Amino acid sequence: MPVPADGVLPASATAGLGRRPFGFYVHVPFCQRRCGYCDFNTYTAAELGPGVSRDTYPALAAAEVRLARRVLGAAAGPVATVFFGGGTPTLLPAGQLGEILRVIEGEFGLAPGAEVTVEANPESVDEASLAALREAGFTRISLGMQSAAPHVLAVLDRVHEPGRPARCAAWAREAGFEHVSLDLIYGTPGETDADWRESLEAALAAGPDHISAYALIVEEGTRLAARVRRGEVGVPDDEAMADRYLAADELLSGKGLGWYEVSNWAAGPEARCSHNLLYWTGGHWWGVGPGAHSHVGGVRWWNVKHPAAYAARLTAGASPGLAREVLTGPERKLEEIMLLTRLDSGCPVEVLAPAGRAAAATAVADGLAEGGAYAAGRVVLTTRGRLLADAVIRGLTD
Secondary structure (H helix, E strand, C coil): CECCCCCCCCHHHHCCCCCCCEEEEEEECECCCCCCCCCCCCECHHHCCCCCCCCCHHHHHHHHHHHHHHHHHHHCCCEEEEEEEECCHHHCCHHHHHHHHHHHHHHHCEEEEEEEEEEECHHHCCHHHHHHHHHHCCCEEEEEEECCCHHHHHHCCCCCCCCHHHHHHHHHHHHCCCEEEEEEEECCCCCCHHHHHHHHHHHHHCCCCEEEEEECCCCCCCHHHHHHHCCCCCCCCHHHHHHHHHHHHHHHHHCCCEEEECCEEECCHHHCCHHHHHHHCCCEEEEECCCCEEEECCEEEEECCCHHHHHHHHHCCCCCEEEEEECCHHHHHHHHHHHHCCECCCEEHHHCCHHHHHHHHHHHHCCCECHHHHHCCEECECHHHHHCHHHHHHHHHC
16 A cells, blocks of 8 residues: 555554664665666666765655654654664765764664664775774764675675775774674675685684674666676575585584574674564664665565655655555564564464464474473574474464
């Protein structure tokens, strides 16, 4: 259904504000160049269209934050987490990112100890910019390392030199960032087991307290998908991908980073990404920016994708929301099961339907879920269960 021009939400959605954490996601859609594997909503300078530029974007984002305050009313806030993603947020100067953060703080307030994250490509930051980001109020940085192998980075169209992410991590620590995360991708065409181990070891040597490791998905419409379709490059089979995941889990856990979500490892509870946990545990969030998604009280909506259309709507005083859906009770329950099962704390057995409870018992018998946790009333995936998480979750939600 369409989003009303004023962005107003049903009273049933806003009634739940204040009961769960509330956060902001700020999408910064700019990239120097588009990586061949990426299907995110990103734009180079030549693709932006009229009414928007890097210089004018902070004012547009601020306008949407103020719209959020009008729509949500006094019950929303303070803000527990803010996450600046992209694109490459750090193509904007730290001062401009800080301007957007200050508007969020001014309109909603930041909770004590609020987590404020910024994503960065290693080539887009240096000692000075990292210090400026910390001064602007950012507490956590997520660096897109992806790989330590030059030929793997080349396939991904990443331009940073090997070793640069480690230097950036060190600079971030020196600047006072409380938490430093590195993102890795496994399964790139041409990557070997040795390449993947080298990447894991290089990431650990950089001293982060959080590492994310994602299996490469070849998305339709990307340059990489076209190369695969033409037979120029191949992709690893399922067995090889499973071996890469197991190698990551063994090496990371051996160095003190425990899994807390299927693709994420942290040095302790304080190092976990609170913003992502907000998503995974049913919190409320407002997504600012072109194509950004939001969720408040069972209502999910998404903005127009192109920056020019986004700018035009906000300039006209209208919501940039394109469409929305109101989730039914069963749909919300389904999402709850899907997301909680991916966490180390697991999914309560009591929320499952009878068929789901039977599937949970079968998962325990098959070694895909932990018996002790099940006896205590929760479905927690074993290591093997994490490899087959989608199949296990399908059983729980049938």
